[in-house]
Amino acid sequence: xxxxxxxxxxxxxxxxxxxxxxxxxxxxxxxxxxxxxxxxxxxxxxxxxxxxxxxxxxxxxxxxxxxxxxxxxxxxxxxxxxxxxxxxxxxxxxxxxxxxx
Numbered sequence: 001x002x003x004x005x006x007x008x009x010x011x012x013x014x015x016x017x018x019x020x021x022x023x024x025x026x027x028x029x030x031x032x033x034x035x036x037x038x039x040x041x042x043x044x045x046x047x048x049x050x051x052x053x054x055x056x057x058x059x060x061x062x063x064x065x066x067x068x069x070x071x072x073x074x075x076x077x078x079x080x081x082x083x084x085x086x087x088x089x090x091x092x093x094x095x096x097x098x099x100x101x
Contacts, residue, residue: 037067038060038063038064040063041059041060041062044059044060045059047058
């Protein structure tokens with residue numbers, strides 16, 4: 001029976017460990033920033049709801065959209081809605097954006 005020896009893995013250097021540490025610190029800072037923004041948006045949505053705002057979740061939706069974390073969905077637009085959009089596009093500025101509000 002023969003025993004195979006595995007190739008020796010290169011030992012990490014101090015420079016490579018510092019690069020990895022810096023990369024992980026930047027990722028952690030970005031996650032903390034995103035978490036703070038989401039928390040502020042959620043609190044703003046709750047306050048807007050308590051104040052009786054008509055659309056209290058708009059701040060949260062806009063924040064999710066900025067963070068590119070808004071879930072994709074297929075809105076169901078009725079024929080009346082499509083007609084209203086068509087007339088508003090003819091009379092007003094062109095429609096832009098990702099969602100119909």
